[in-house]
């Protein structure tokens with residue numbers, strides 16, 4: 300089945316005070332939410348993003364290379380919006396190439412920061428695009444019930460709220476029916492202008508529209524205060540953070556650590572919490588595990604804490620010979636106490652001798668256990684250093700952490 304999409308992001312945001320599709324929401328612009336959801340639907344071949352004329356570069360930059368790269372740029376088309384919503388939809392349809400007349404097109408408003416895969420599935424089913432189903436309609440729309448009592452503006456009373464529904468997007472249409480409706484609208488401009496969505500236009504032109512259950516997470520953002528509500532609704536939705544990732548006070552962070560220790564005869568060689576068979580070990584007040592020291596510094600750096608020497612003073616006699624694994628656990632408790640947990644760690648070791656490559660899998664296993672990570676979230680690389688590190692071993696490390704609890708003192712804000 301051929302499926303394409305038009306993402307309408309050409310609005311000027313008069314009620315919002317600027318283009319709301321570019322306002323930040325959970326760490327990315329509003330329109331990137333819907334775009335990313337649409338691109339995650341494998342059936343969608345092309346997405347036409349309709350933006351204000353002359354703003355394509357700005358929108359590309361706002362969406363960010365991460366989303367565009369992951370999404371396979373080849374699926375994205377750009378179109379300049381027109382004076383009216385109808386003009387913008389037509390511009391989007393024209394930007395999609397090679398779509399057959401009986402293909403399906405989704406039309407979505409970028410101010411709705413969520414596209415539910417379940418809703419799209421139901422829309423396609425309503426159009427008979429699922430095996431064994433009879434086509435019910437020319438188009439289909441997601442709808443939600445109305446909770447408030449309704450009144451007429453200029454006369455007493457109002458409609459029964461059970462008899463009315465709120466209409467969302469994405470709306471799905473058989474392509475040639477939508478094109479025919481727009482062509483009809485060209486000749487009936489007054490009627491067309493009174494229809495505020497594509498489903499209304501298709502019906503005005505004589506088509507049939509089916510209804511499926513909508514999704515509250517796709518509520519439209521109209522005013523600035525809607526962003527905070529949307530952030531709460533979307534937290535934990537597919538592809539969204541469960542916490543405040545992206546908030547400038549919280550979110551993911553990465554720390555960097557570096558350490559060197561001299562090699563010395565007669566000492567065991569500890570690296571990443573395992574003993575590596577060797578003729579020499581590393582000097583140090585502790586067991587000399589240079590890799591874990593770099594990891595500890597990276598963890599402490601990620602949470603904005605001072606370095607390892609502050610937590611484990613090298614002149615503290617109580618720490619003589621301490622296992623670096625114990626130090627790592629203590630540093631990890633500090634990370635947890637500050638409301639973070641590790642999500643990734645990488646160590647790069649430079650050692651002329653001994654040869655470390657054969658011990659890398661055991662080091663990865665040990666480090667992943669110490670940090671509570673899966674082995675796929677831990678990397679240990681070993682290099683010889685071209686003869687520059689004959690008497691020592693050097694370790695570089697990065698550790699990324701994510702927020703698991705609100706910042707102390709910022710509860711309710713963060």
Ligand code: MG
Nearest residue numbers: 558559589592
């Ligand atoms: Mg050290």
